[in-house]
Amino acid sequence: MSPFRANGFSVREHLLAVVRGFPYMCLPGTHGHVGDVYGDVTRKGSLLMTKQRSPQFSMVQIFLLIFLLVANASFLDAQQISPAGVPDAVAVAAAMDASKAQVQELFFTEHLDGELVVEVDLPRLGTATLSLYPHSVRSDRFEVLVDDGTSLVAYPAPPIRTRKGTVLEIPGSHVRASYQDGKLTALIFTADEVWSISPTSELGFPGTGSFHGIVAAQDELDLGYICGTPDPANPPPGGSAGGTQSFGTTYFLTEIGIDADFEFYQANGSSVTSTINDVENVINGVEGVYEVPGILITYEITVLIVRITSADPYGSISSPGSLLNTFSNVWSSTPESQIQRDEAHLFTGVNLDGGVIGIASLSDICTSNAYGLSQSRFTSNFNRRVALTAHEAGHNWAATHCDSSSTCRIMCSGLGGCSGLNPLSFTSGPEGQIVNYRNTRSCLTSQPPELSLPFLDEFSTNTPNSNNWIYNEGGFATTNSTGEPSAPLSLNLDRAGTGEYQYDEIRSNTMLLGGTVPSLQFYTNHSGVEAGEELVVSYLNVGLDWTELDRIVSDGSNPSTFAVNTYTLPSNARHNSFRLRFYTDTNETNDDWFIDDVSITDGPPPQQEPPTISSLVPTSGPTAGGTFLTITGNNFNPDIVILIGGSLVQNLNYLSTTQLTGSVPSSNIPGLVTVIASQNSGSDLLDPGFLYTEEYIIHDSAEGAPGGVVTATVSADHDTVIAGYSLAIDFDPNELNIVDVNDTGTDADNAAFFTSAMNNDLTLDGGWWTLGVVLDFNGQVTIPPSPQSILANANYIVQPTVNIGDQLAVTPVDGIGSPSPTENLLVDPAGVAVPPLLEGGLITVSDTAFIRGDGNGDQELNVADAVFCLNYLFNSGTADCLDAIDTNDDGSTNIADAVALLNFLFSGGNAPPPPYPNPGSDPTPDGLDCNN
Numbered sequence: 047m048s049p050f051r052a053n054g055f056s057v058r059e060h061l062l063a064v065v066r067g068f069p070y071m072c073l074p075g076t077h078g079h080v081g082d083v084y085g086d087v088t089r090k091g092s093l094l095m096t097k098q099r100s101p102q103f104s105m106v107q108i109f110l111l112i113f114l115l116v117a118n119a120s121f122l123d124a125q126q127i128s129p130a131g132v133p134d135a136v137a138v139a140a141a142m143d144a145s146k147a148q149v150q151e152l153f154f155t156e157h158l159d160g161e162l163v164v165e166v167d168l169p170r171l172g173t174a175t176l177s178l179y180p181h182s183v184r185s186d187r188f189e190v191l192v193d194d195g196t197s198l199v200a201y202p203a204p205p206i207r208t209r210k211g212t213v214l215e216i217p218g219s220h221v222r223a224s225y226q227d228g229k230l231t232a233l234i235f236t237a238d239e240v241w242s243i244s245p246t247s248e249l250g251f252p253g254t255g256s257f258h259g260i261v262a263a264q265d266e267l268d269l270g271y272i273c274g275t276p277d278p279a280n281p282p283p284g285g286s287a288g289g290t291q292s293f294g295t296t297y298f299l300t301e302i303g304i305d306a307d308f309e310f311y312q313a314n315g316s317s318v319t320s321t322i323n324d325v326e327n328v329i330n331g332v333e334g335v336y337e338v339p340g341i342l343i344t345y346e347i348t349v350l351i352v353r354i355t356s357a358d359p360y361g362s363i364s365s366p367g368s369l370l371n372t373f374s375n376v377w378s379s380t381p382e383s384q385i386q387r388d389e390a391h392l393f394t395g396v397n398l399d400g401g402v403i404g405i406a407s408l409s410d411i412c413t414s415n416a417y418g419l420s421q422s423r424f425t426s427n428f429n430r431r432v433a434l435t436a437h438e439a440g441h442n443w444a445a446t447h448c449d450s451s452s453t454c455r456i457m458c459s460g461l462g463g464c465s466g467l468n469p470l471s472f473t474s475g476p477e478g479q480i481v482n483y484r485n486t487r488s489c490l491t492s493q494p495p496e497l498s499l500p501f502l503d504e505f506s507t508n509t510p511n512s513n514n515w516i517y518n519e520g521g522f523a524t525t526n527s528t529g530e531p532s533a534p535l536s537l538n539l540d541r542a543g544t545g546e547y548q549y550d551e552i553r554s555n556t557m558l559l560g561g562t563v564p565s566l567q568f569y570t571n572h573s574g575v576e577a578g579e580e581l582v583v584s585y586l587n588v589g590l591d592w593t594e595l596d597r598i599v600s601d602g603s604n605p606s607t608f609a610v611n612t613y614t615l616p617s618n619a620r621h622n623s624f625r626l627r628f629y630t631d632t633n634e635t636n637d638d639w640f641i642d643d644v645s646i647t648d649g650p651p652p653q654q655e656p657p658t659i660s661s662l663v664p665t666s667g668p669t670a671g672g673t674f675l676t677i678t679g680n681n682f683n684p685d686i687v688i689l690i691g692g693s694l695v696q697n698l699n700y701l702s703t704t705q706l707t708g709s710v711p712s713s714n715i716p717g718l719v720t721v722i723a724s725q726n727s728g729s730d731l732l733d734p735g736f737l738y739t740e741e742y743i744i745h746d747s748a749e750g751a752p753g754g755v756v757t758a759t760v761s762a763d764h765d766t767v768i769a770g771y772s773l774a775i776d777f778d779p780n781e782l783n784i785v786d787v788n789d790t791g792t793d794a795d796n797a798a799f800f801t802s803a804m805n806n807d808l809t810l811d812g813g814w815w816t817l818g819v820v821l822d823f824n825g826q827v828t829i830p831p832s833p834q835s836i837l838a839n840a841n842y843i844v845q846p847t848v849n850i851g852d853q854l855a856v857t858p859v860d861g862i863g864s865p866s867p868t869e870n871l872l873v874d875p876a877g878v879a880v881p882p883l884l885e886g887g888l889i890t891v892s893d894t895a896f897i898r899g900d901g902n903g904d905q906e907l908n909v910a911d912a913v914f915c916l917n918y919l920f921n922s923g924t925a926d927c928l929d930a931i932d933t934n935d936d937g938s939t940n941i942a943d944a945v946a947l948l949n950f951l952f953s954g955g956n957a958p959p960p961p962y963p964n965p966g967s968d969p970t971p972d973g974l975d976c977n978n
Contacts, residue, residue, distance in 0.1 A: 133251040138259040141249040142242070143267050143427045148260045149246065152230060159560050159621040160588035162209060162225055168234065168241050169262040176232070178211035178223050180590045180623060183329045185301055185346035186517035186553055187386055192318060195355035198381055204319040206590040208330040222334035222432075224327040228256045231428055233331050233470070239263065240470045242429040249426050263429050263468030268460075297337065297344040298484055299493040300411070302329070303387035304350040305373065308358045309395030313423045321352050325393055328422060331432035332439060335456070335470060340477050343443075343484060344493055349385045360394070366402040366419075369394065374417050388489055389416035389442050391435065395423055406438035408446070412489035416442055433467050444483035445476035496556045496622070499564065500684045501646040502726070504532035513555060520550030521628075527640040529607035531569050531654050532726075536608075536642035539581070539628060541635045551629035557646060560622040564615045567651035568644040569608035570598050572637075577602030579632045581639045583611075586625040587618040597631070598639075608642060612651055653681040653703055656728020659721060659735075664878045666737035666766070671696075671712030672881040678705050683725045690736050691719030713738045739765035741882035743837070743870045745775060745856045748887070751895030753846035754965035755785065758856065758887060759792070760838045762872060768829040769875040770799075770820040771837060774868040776859040779806045779813035781848055782889065786841040787817055793835045798823045802838075803863060815840065816863040825875050841964055848891050857886030894976045895965040896930040898958035899947050903927065905965070907958070909951060915944040927976035929968045935959040937972035 132149060139147035148169050155163045162178040184206070191198040207226050213219040216236050223232035229245035240263040246254040306321050314320040329345055336343040353360070359376045363369040373392045376382055389411055398421055406418030418438040422431050437456050448454035449464055457476040458464035465473070472480065484490070494513040503514050505523040515521070520542050523535040530536045539550035570581060581598040595613060615624075626646070630639055645652050659679040667673030675695065677688060682703050688695040693711035700706060713719070721735030742763040750756025760773055777784070787802040789795050799820040806813055817838055821827040829835050840856075848854065860869040860881075872880045899907050901914040903926065915931050917923035919941065925931055933943040933950075935958070949955030960969055968974070 131254060131257075133246040133249075133254050133257055133259070138246055138249060138251070139261065139265075141251075141426050142244060142259050142261045143269065143425050143430065144261040144265045145267055146261075146265050150258055150260060151256050152228075152258050153256070154225070154228060154230070158588070158617050160623070162211075164230065166243065166258075166260060169260060169265065171239070171241075174216070174234070175214040176211060176221055176223075176234070177214050178209040178221060178225065178232075179621070180206060180588065181208050181210040181330065182206050182590050182623075183208060183326055183333060183345055183347055185348045187348050188346075189349050190318070190322060191349060191351045193351060193353040193355065193358055195357040198351065201318060201352070204322055206326075207323050208326050210330070210334065220334060222331045224323060224330065226323070230258060231327055233334065233428055233432060235334065235469060238469055240429055240468050242427060244426060244428055261427070261429075263466065263470065266427060266429065266462060266467065268462050268466070296495060297342050297493040298487075298490045300343055300345050300388045300490060301348045301386055302345055303377070303382075303385045303390040304329070304347055304393065305377070305382075305390065306350070306352045306393045307360045307395060308353045308356050309362070310393045310423065311352055311354055311395070313395040316354075318352050318354065322350060324422075325350060327428075328393075328420075328431055328435055331428065332436045335432065335436045335472070336439075338471065341472065341480055341484070343480070348387055351382070360392075360396075362396060364396055364399045366398050366400075366405045369396070369398070370405045370407075370417060370419055373419060374415065377417070378414065387416075388412050388487075389418070389439070391439070392417070392419035393422050394419055396421065404434050404438045406441040408441050409444040409483060411442050411483070412487045418442055429467055429470055430462065433461060433470055436470075437461065440472065440476060440480065443480040445472065445479045448473055448475045451475050494555055496558050497554075498558045499562060499646060499648045500652070501557060501644075502652065502685070503644045504726070505535050505537045505642060506532070508535070510537060510552065515552050516555045517551070517553035519552070521552040524640075526638065527571050527573065527608075527642075529571065529605070530640075531608055531643045536569075536571070536640040537628075537644075539630050539639045539641065540637055541630060541632055543635065544633065549630045549632070551627065554626040556622075557624045557626070558622045559615070559620050559624040559646070562620055562648040564620060564624075565647050565649060565651045566595075566613045566615055566626070566645070567610065567647075569610050569642045571605055571608045571640040571642075572600050573604045573640070574634075575600035575602070575632060575637045575639065579637060580630075581641075582627075582629050582631050584627045584629075585615070585619050586623060586627070588621045588623075589618075590623060592627060593618070608640070610654075615646075647684055649684075649700075650703055652683040652685070652725075652727070654727050655681040656730060657681045657683070657686060657723040657725055658730050659723050659732045662721065662732075662736060664874065664876065664880075666739050667710045668741040668766075668880055668882050669713045669716050669738045670741070670881055670883050671710050673710040674707070674879060675710050676705065676707050677723075679723065679730070680704055681727065682706060682723075683727060686723060686725040689722040689724070691738070710736070716740045741766055741872055741880055742885055743771075743773065743858050743872070743882045744885040745840075745858055745887040747890070749890045749892050749895070749967045750842070750844040751893055751965060752844055752848055752850070752891060754844050754895040755841055756844055756889055756895070756966060757839055757841050757961075757964050758889065759836050760840060760858075762829075762835045762837055762882070763833050764829075764835065764872060764882070765831045766872055766874050766880050767831065768821070768835065768872050769825060769827075769877075770818075770873040772819070772868050772871050772873075773815075773817040773838060774859055774862045774870055775815050775840065775856060776862055777813040777842070777856045778854070779808055781845055781852070781854040782813065782842040782856070783845065784813065784815045784840060785843055786839075787815055788839050788841075789819075790839060791836070792838055793829050794819050794821060794837060797821050798827075805864070811862065811864070814859075814862045816868040818868070828875055842889065844889065844891060850891055850893050852891040854889040854891065855886055856889060858884040860884075892967060894929075894967050896927050896961060896968075896976055897965050898930065898935065898960065898962040899933040899943075899950070901925060901927070901931045903930065907947070907951070907963075909948070912944045912947045912951070915939075915947065916941075919944070928974040929972075929976055932972075932974055933958050935970055937970070937974065939974070 135149045152164050160180050164176050168174050190201040190203050192201040207224045209223045211221045219236045221234050232243040234241040243258050243260050246257045311321050314324050333345045377390050403421040403424045407415050410416040420435045445457050447459040448457045449459050453473045454464035456472050508523045524538040525534045527536050542548045579600050583595045584592045587593045661678045663676045684700045695708035698708040716738045718734040718737050721732040723730045744761050746759045748756045748758035783806045784804045789800050797819050802817045804815040858870045861867045901911045918925045931939045934946040
């Protein structure tokens, strides 16, 4: 037996069992003294998260523990870090308060648009690809203040490390994370599961590089986190949750002020930057919990205070109630009372009395009592850290404990108890309480959905559009300028005073610029601005840092016209969190800058001159519409619309400032109509503009007998010069079979390309035939406009099972054929496809079909037919079809018919008139008939 194991357990397992002997619990407080376990609580409705007391250890146990720790320290170190530098999975699981964990080395790929991609192996799921983009939980007013023991001092905010995204393989999933230098902390949410990821170097395993611990929430240990004080006697009622989220959702924006005490600063390595990153990481996770479709609450941090001296206003207060009261008192006094917020939260590193790890007041968002605190570093498990702060914020939102419900998660009185934290979510009761309370909070602002391109703001109202500009300090639209491109208003920015930060500023909403080649354009003017003073233009880059794009410098004059400013935005602006910012760098309140017609487009910026139409190709098309159209001209903008005869061009595609494409709309009548181009900068009229023509493809009707062959033509009635065409004809193979498609005697006779495909198989989309024709590869041969141009002959066999008198449909239909579907089209010499109107025909079934000259009715012409004719004429023979004996079609039967047939058969004479060579009815009226 190993000297380090006893009774089947390793020394390390004994030590881990001892280390895990400090469970936690959440306690709502009441007035007055709650007892030694909870400390003094003087705020009504306050709620506390607390650790349960561990059992007492005997002196023998303590001595044994010390002995084991000293004697086996080197053993533990060797077990936790393998020779290869890979942390031990059991030790990582213990550090993450879990029964098991996976340890993986992660490798990251960063793209130009800010996307971070990493592949992870999630326990019980398998491979998952995380796609993460930079995401800020900072408001536009965000500021870091450091308490150095004497005052609050402004501190430069570090780069944003927080991100959000999805698991690419799991629809509906979402991820909240932070990333820096190859280290990822993340929460992965799916519909019913949660995983947390932490760098092992931050779990007590230094030098482990890119290794990370990954834990499924269902493997987290329930360490007995409970809440020991009952909820209020009359908790807020539950309610129904919100609707389903979709793209373009508007969120309820909640501003939160954050305070991090000295002990929390120490827990983050006594680093201001690490403290900021840690707080933002937790709030990012909390926001992920609250942004779900049923709640739709989002968070922004306005001010984050970091206390870097033990002389902070909280000292080492360990009583939860006293600490909450002190926090409230501090933030009710200047300068903290001036911080813009809807609620405030304290991150404390103090080990609170009685194992308390959280406390919050109930139902107080948007009031002066909206306070809560979290002993956030009570664990290294990121899921539980987020759950703790989400729980305390839930109390601020009027949520109470839900232990008596069949399902209870975040708001369980025992953190991780009830139904657990897998998934990390509010159940229906607390969610309803939150939503009901949210709907009563008038202080909350709406966070409008992101903007897509093209973007254009002409500042047509006095107040800038709050969906376009979500942060505005002093900007308003005015008529005080001259020469506005979109008169009478333009945006005015100046100064509110002469103080350092009293400049006017406006920032746009988020814009979706990923995958675009964006152009920014705007017009500026100035009045009273001294030479050298500036209007500063900046944008939010892919790392979510404001980057200066340009400074528009005043020459000291008061111009009568606006100047245009155009930029192709750089690659680090081409992401889906882009924002635009204007602010003034002036020194007086009467230094007025004016801005108008701000636009961002994918491609060239919009023109300000009215459009002009120079040509259409083609200039005509059928009334059926659908003709592909190319429009050329000048000054086209992406917002342009084209009307032909009063109807919008369909599928209009903006290619450039000089070219558009689209599909001609249909028209009820043929003839010339006007074409109108219209956009914000003006319009143009082309009259006459476009000629609507009537083009038809017609499958002509014919007549045939059961079992016989019938020939039918397909023709066109067209105003278009034809250089080629395609046909697609549908029929029922139970009634007809196609046997041949040819150009004999048609207008396509001797075409350069004449190729057909035929199908009579019921199992392959039924009966059809298709045809493609190019009259001449050099374009020299065409078919001129005509009321009837014969395009093809189609020979069908009439099925012998059809009935006399039936009419069998043969119909031009678009989209049939194989391997590629074919459409019925006429094509002009320029290669423009003209979709015609389509008319079908009927094959009428009769019993009078015959072949001219085939007197004996055997479907063949030979010498036997001449003998049959002579036998009928001179030997009293019988004949069923005198029309067939009438070989020369002169309306009578005599010796000339036999001579004409023999001359055709043996001397190169003329072929018999129709119906020949296929059966058909007699096209010539006479006294003869069949079935005599």
